[in-house]
Amino acid sequence: MTDFSRTRALFHIPDGVVYLDGNSLGALPLAAKARVAAMIEAEWGEQLIRGWNNAGWMTQPRRVGDRVARLIGAPPGTVVMGDTLSIKVYQALAAAIALNPGRRVVLSDSGNFPTDLYMAQSIVATLGRGLELKVCDPEAVQDAIDESVAVLMLTEVDYRTGRLHDMTRLTRTAHAAGALTVWDLAHSAGAFQVDVSAADADFAVGCTYKYLNGGPGAPAFIYVAPGHAEVARPVLSGWMGHAAPFAFDLDYRAGAGIERMRVGTPPVIALAALEAALDVWDGISLHDVRAASIALSELFIREVERRCPDLVLASPRDPAARGSQVSFRHKDGYAIMRALIARGVIGDFRAPDMLRFGFTPLYLGDADLRRGLDIIADVVINRRWDRPEYRTRELVT
Numbered sequence: 533m534t535d536f537s538r539t540r541a542l543f544h545i546p547d548g549v550v551y552l553d554g555n556s557l558g559a560l561p562l563a564a565k566a567r568v569a570a571m572i573e574a575e576w577g578e579q580l581i582r583g584w585n586n587a588g589w590m591t592q593p594r595r596v597g598d599r600v601a602r603l604i605g606a607p608p609g610t611v612v613m614g615d616t617l618s619i620k621v622y623q624a625l626a627a628a629i630a631l632n633p634g635r636r637v638v639l640s641d642s643g644n645f646p647t648d649l650y651m652a653q654s655i656v657a658t659l660g661r662g663l664e665l666k667v668c669d670p671e672a673v674q675d676a677i678d679e680s681v682a683v684l685m686l687t688e689v690d691y692r693t694g695r696l697h698d699m700t701r702l703t704r705t706a707h708a709a710g711a712l713t714v715w716d717l718a719h720s721a722g723a724f725q726v727d728v729s730a731a732d733a734d735f736a737v738g739c740t741y742k743y744l745n746g747g748p749g750a751p752a753f754i755y756v757a758p759g760h761a762e763v764a765r766p767v768l769s770g771w772m773g774h775a776a777p778f779a780f781d782l783d784y785r786a787g788a789g790i791e792r793m794r795v796g797t798p799p800v801i802a803l804a805a806l807e808a809a810l811d812v813w814d815g816i817s818l819h820d821v822r823a824a825s826i827a828l829s830e831l832f833i834r835e836v837e838r839r840c841p842d843l844v845l846a847s848p849r850d851p852a853a854r855g856s857q858v859s860f861r862h863k864d865g866y867a868i869m870r871a872l873i874a875r876g877v878i879g880d881f882r883a884p885d886m887l888r889f890g891f892t893p894l895y896l897g898d899a900d901l902r903r904g905l906d907i908i909a910d911v912v913i914n915r916r917w918d919r920p921e922y923r924t925r926e927l928v929t
Contacts, residue, residue, distance in 0.1 A: 534820035536893050542812050543745075543895040550904035552879045555719060555857040555890030558745030558809070567808035568801060576800075589800045593751075593772075596803055597790070599810045600744070600753050603818070604717060604736065605727030610755055612790045613806075614798050617718060617739040617752040619768065621651045621685075623793055624735035624754055626767035628683040628712040629655065629663070631734075631760060635682030635711065636662045643670040643690035648716055652685060670695055674705060681711040688726075689719035689855035692882050694847045696855050700731040707732065718742060721753075722813070723856035724822040728755055735760070743856065743892065744813075746806035754793050761789040770795035812894065824893035826851040828901055829858050832889065835902075836860060839909040846886055857890045864917060866929065871917035877904045881929045 544560045545551055551559060575587040584590050597611035604611070625638065638652050649667065656663040668676045670690060677684060684706040688697050703713045712734040720726050722743030728736050736755040740746035756764050766786055771777050772794035775785040786792040830851060836843055843860040862868055862885060869881040879889040911917055 534817050539894040548876045550877045550900050552889040554892035555742055556880050557741055559895050561745055561809045561812055564805045564808040568805050571804040592803050593798045604721055605729050606755050610790055611753050612793050613751045613753050615795050618647045620737040620752045620754040621648050623768055624714045624737050625685055626655055627764040628714050628735055630765040632682040632712055636664055637680045638665045638683050639681045640667050640685045641670045641673050642667055644687045645691050677705050677709050679709055683712050685714040687716035692886055693859050694854040694857040696853055703731050703733055719855050725818045740806055745809040750806050751799050751802055756790055766792040768795050821893050825856040825891045828891040835905045840912040859886045859888045861885045867922040868917040870922035871911045875907050877907045
């Protein structure tokens with residue numbers, strides 16, 4: 533069994549804070565501070581440019597990628613790090629479209645994160661040739677998959693409600709119809725067991741600053757199934773994805789396998805922080821993480837509904853049908869969340885009316901949650917949110 537009291541000690545949680553926003557930004561692993569400081573002082577400071585060879589900076593995206601691969605059920609050599617999630621979505625979707633040239637439809641759903649849809653809209657507009665993005669309700673995805681679909685592109689966990697798609701079932705349906713799949717694991721990796729190999733996913737992408745605790749702006753990852761690795765077209769043909777970057781050829785030659793999905797110079801400092809964050813996962817059972825997350829979220833739903841009847845559950849009631857977050861609706865949700873944050877209970881808000889709360893057992897326990905529930909009840913029942921300063925919208929909600 534995973535000892536979550538031990539893992540909690542590996543993180544910095546500010547005094548007086550109940551942190552329920554790990555689904556948006558993970559907490560700081562204590563080891564990350566020392567690891568980044570060592571990288572800056574001993575590697576960058578002392579080795580200077582020699583660090584690309586001597587400190588292993590050049591191979592870091594693959595090395596860290598293999599560590600992420602273990603958390604998403606991918607074999608070694610199929611995941612690489614770098615760039616942002618938006619870039620990785622673009623790469624994966626463009627490569628999938630190119631592998632299915634006889635089809636014209638990219639199918640997604642209205643629960644997908646907007647940037648994924650923006651990337652799809654951009655690709656469709658750029659490539660032309662009759663390509664079309666179709667967006668349906670999450671519940672209608674299964675029936676919308678037909679012989680016109682080139683690529684099914686979905687985020688496994690709905691960022692608003694936490695609704696969980698069945699990756700295996702939908703991938704099987706897509707393949708039976710001749711379509712490929714691109715899965716966004718931003719709200720999945722580190723939250724529960726993911727197995728892209730067993731699901732037979734074609735491509736997967738994800739960020740590392742949520743449940744993997746890599747820090748703000750931490751680099752994203754991309755997975756390419758082994759059967760596609762040598763033929764996937766890297767539409768963003770950056771020099772780090774070239775077969776021989778330091779040959780400085782004027783013409784692009786794709787690198788071998790997952791290496792071709794590298795684009796620009798790797799963010800070495802950010803990857804150092806992520807490496808330290810991934811150390812926390814050594815010996816951790818994702819099965820235990822999932823079980824603890826469900827226990828916390830079930831307690832949360834039960835108590836919020838009992839004590840705050842004005843808050844309406846927006847997430848699936850069945851814990852097997854949601855990720856590691858719970859959302860409630862209220863017409864004054866923004867002001868309520870601002871008031872909660874002011875009192876040390878940190879979640880976040882998603883327009884137009886949704887309060888989101890994430891459950892991260894690595895550093896969130898039952899006692900923390902019960903303390904947070906007392907504050908939530910006080911804020912909601914006594915309308916402590918009904919003040920002008922809590923209605924003023926900040927840049928980030």
